[in-house]
Amino acid sequence: MGQESKFIEFDQGWADMQKGISKLKRLLAGEAETPFSTREYMTLYTTIYNMCIQKGPYDHSEQLYNKYKETLEEYITSTVLPSLEEKHDKFMLKELVQRWLNHKLMVKWLVRFFHYLDRYFINRRSLPALNVVGLNCFRVLVYEEMHAKVKDAVLVLIDEEREGEQIDRTLLKNSVAIFVDMGMGEMNRYQNDFEVYLLQGTTSYYSRKAAKWIGEDTCPDYLLKSEECLKKEADRVYNYLHLTSETKLIEKVQHELLVVHITQLLENDHSGIKMDVLCRIYLLYNKISQGLKLVANVFKQHVTAEGTALVQQADAAASNQASNAPSGHEQVFIPKITELHDKYMTYLNSCFQGHSQFQQALKGAFEVICNKTVNGSPGAEILASFADHVLRKGGSEKLGDDDIEERLEKIVKLLDYLIDKDVFAEFYRKKLARRLLFDRITNDDHERSILSKLKLQCGALFTSKMEGMVTDVVLAKENQASFQEYLRNNPDVHPGFDFTATVLTTGFWPSYKSLDIILPTELVKCVEVFKGFYEKKTKHRKLTWIHSLGTCHINGKFEPKQIELIVSIYQASVLLLFNESGRLSYSEILSQLNLTHEDTTRLLHSLSCAKYKILNKEPSSKSISQSDTFEFNPKFTDKLRRIKVPLPPVDDKKKIVEDVGKDRVYAIDAAVVRIMKSRKVIPHQQLISETVEQLSRTFKPDIKAIKKRIEDLITRDYMERDPDQPTMFRYLA
Known part of the structure; x- marks a missing residue:
């Protein structure tokens, strides 16, 4: 036989292999065939092995490698x-699923048959494995050929399941x-052939659903549906999608259902904002990237809108009241x-768990609300007026101590x-002064x-003047007690009637307009007596009299009855003139008291044209003219035996704002000097920012x-610019 009989011709060997491959195909097709x-x-x-180890032209490794591929291609083309x-x-x-399963089995068996190729031929040639x-x-x-159709079919099944139909999840x-x-x-x-289309389809599907639900559902119902959808999508990933899709898929659903419609959702008129709804919103949006920021922004807008509506209501109510009557809008x-x-x-604490973003949102909303004006009054004035109403005697609506606190x-x-x-x-401070000076403290x-x-x-600086005022009043009472003791010990210097003077420290109290009025003799004597007492007590302080406070x-002796009149020093000065003269002209009153036309008109109006007509005016009218004459009205009467004759209110709002402006100049100077003293050398921009930061606790300073x-x-040589660097400042000690 010789050695040549051992060589296998390719056609002969492949014919033997074809028999085995044909049997494999019948097995895969489910035909009756033994394994x-x-x-x-x-x-x-062994056939493959022998065909590969033959030498020379009888090594059929390369032909077998190609035949392996051709076999699979032919099977796919003719059958699959x-x-x-x-x-x-x-x-x-x-x-497709069955054919893919069959194909993997076919490859598995063929790889086992052709295994010798994988071990030697493929390694030596660096070819792809079988x-x-x-x-x-x-x-x-x-x-x-098929992936586009497969993708479409899969997406149709997913949408059917989303609509509640039963589908074959194993197939999917x-x-x-x-x-x-x-x-x-x-x-x-x-990702490229399936997932990108899945995400697009998901976006379209939930965009349609959201547009429909937002128009017909209440906020709670909408949220429940959204929650259910998110749960089902996560379940979908778990059951038949790849786990890497979960985050992307959920984000698409969250965006279409929750992010896109957040404003409509939270402003939904069907339900309003309720505790349980807000809690659910917080839990849902907390899972979305930047979700809480979106909710916090809408929350801020909602609170701002509600607060602004209250401002507008108060503004309208105040505007509708008589212009000469105090509105009292701050009380409501x-x-x-x-x-x-x-x-x-x-809501912040219960629903949003005190989250910092919602704290900032609430702060931002109330900064807008509280800094609005009502009927021309800034928020700062309204709040101060309300505090005055709570603290003022008779103004606290009989509240208990705990309620006031x-x-x-x-x-x-x-x-x-x-x-x-x-x-x-x-x-x-202005209102505190009136409470302290006129005994209106509750x-x-x-x-x-x-x-x-x-x-x-x-901070302590904020209240230092106010605390000084309270202390001043306590000391003033002690001073008054000393004055009474002085009068008892010196009967020859008695002012002639009961007189009290409150001595205050200028720096603590608001500034008041002081008129250079010529006081009646009776009042001059009081001033001189107290001055004599005070100069003996201290020689290092100067008294400045604020008669406007x-x-x-005064006992008014009228024909019907005697009435005690409670008036200001200026009103008293006008009335006491009529003890000497029965009839006085406007110009005579003006010159005898040394007042301005504005003050004279105001005083005479309160005594002759307002509620209590203690003086008769000729000609009779509701306004004061410089050609008017006045005389005591002996027939004046009132059902009360003691009446307070009010002066027309003076709007000192402008002066208060001016005083604040002056104080701000000093505050800015002090802040800049403090910073310069601490830093010694500092760039311009840093000096500006640190100054703003220091002052922002009290007011928002203007950069200019x-x-x-x-x-x-x-x-003023407190600081200088660096000659070489104009944007640098140096402190000059």
Whole structure:
């Protein structure tokens, strides 16, 4: 026989292999065929082995490698593709899944038959492994041809399931797995050929659903539906999609259902904002990137709108009242604002778990609300007026101590939202002065309580003048007791009637207009007696008399009856002139008292044209003219035996704002000098920003004003510009 008989011709060997491959095809087709026995397998394996180890032209390794690929391509072309082309939709998917399963089995068996190629030939030539070639055949011939149809069929089934229909989830899972398998270890096929369309379809589907639901559902119902959809999409991923799709898919659903319609959702008129709804909103949006920021912005807009509506209501109510009557709008407006604040603080803590973004949103909303004007009055003035109403004797609506303390606490909370806290301080100080000087204090403890609260929130500098005022009044009472003791010990210097004087420290109290009036003799004597007492007590202080704050009790002897008149010092000065003259002209009164036309007109109006006509005026009218004459009205009477004759109110709002403006100049100067003293050398921009930061606790400084004060401090040699670097400042000790 010789050695040549051992060589196997290619056609002969391949014919033997074809028998085995044909049997494999019958097995895969489900035909009646016995499985491969170990002997059959070894025979086929040995055939390939022998065909590969032959030398020279009888080494058929390369031909077998090519035949392996041709075998798979022929099987796909003749059997797999025709079976797929005649089926559609889910039937096509079932066929594809089965064909892919068969193909993997076929490759598995062929790889075992051709195993010797993998071990030696492929390694030496650096060729793709048999398994890779096998899978690639399916990808090139089947997948590339069918993946668009497969994708469409899968998406149709997913949408059917979203609409509540029962579908074959196992089929879907196996169909989707093909996209993953075709990536050969990479996710690019799944992502580019399927996932991108899945996400587009998801966006379109939930966009339509959201547009429909937002128009017909209440907020709670909409949220429940959204929650259910998100849960089902996560379940969908778990059951048949790849896990890498979960985050992207959920984000699409969240965006279409929750992000796009957030404003409509939270402003939904069907339900309004309720605690349970807000809690659900917080939990849902907390899972969305930047979701809480979106909710916080809408929350801020909602609170701002509600607060602004209260401002507009108060503004309208105040405007509708008589212009000469005090509106008292703060007595209604501030409680409504505090009630609004309490409501949303509850939401903040209960629904939003005190989250910092919602704290900032609430702060931003109330900064807008509290800094609005009502009937021309800034928020700072309104808040100060309300505080005055709570603390003033007779103005606290018979509230208990605990209720008053609660209101004071809320006032201080609202103060935190005011930008111009210094304006509040000045209005508050003005009203505190009137309470202290005219004995309108309800309770000293409440006065000290609010000052301690203000001090804690705004700093000691904020309340230093106010605390000085309270202390001043205590010392003034002690001083008055000393004066009474002085009068008892010196009966020859008695002023002639009961007289009290309150001595205050100029720096603590608001500034008051002081007229250079010529006082009647009776009042001059009082002033001189007290001056004599005070100069003996101290020689280092000068007394300045503020007659505009003084009050006189005068006995008016009228024909019907005697009435005690409570008037100002200026009104008293006018009335006392009529003890000497029965009839006086406007010009005589003007010259005898040394007053301006404006003040004279105001005083005479209060005594002859207003509620109490203590003086008769000729000619009779409701306004004062410089040609008028006046005489005592002996027939004046009133049902009361004591009446207070009011002066027309003076709007000192403009002066308060001017005083605040002056104080701000000093505050800016002080802040700049403090910073310069600490830093020694500092760039211009840093100096500006640090100055703004220091002052922002009290007011929002104007950058131009800071620059102007810096220039002034340079001219006054507190600081200088660096000659080499004009944007650098140096402190001059």
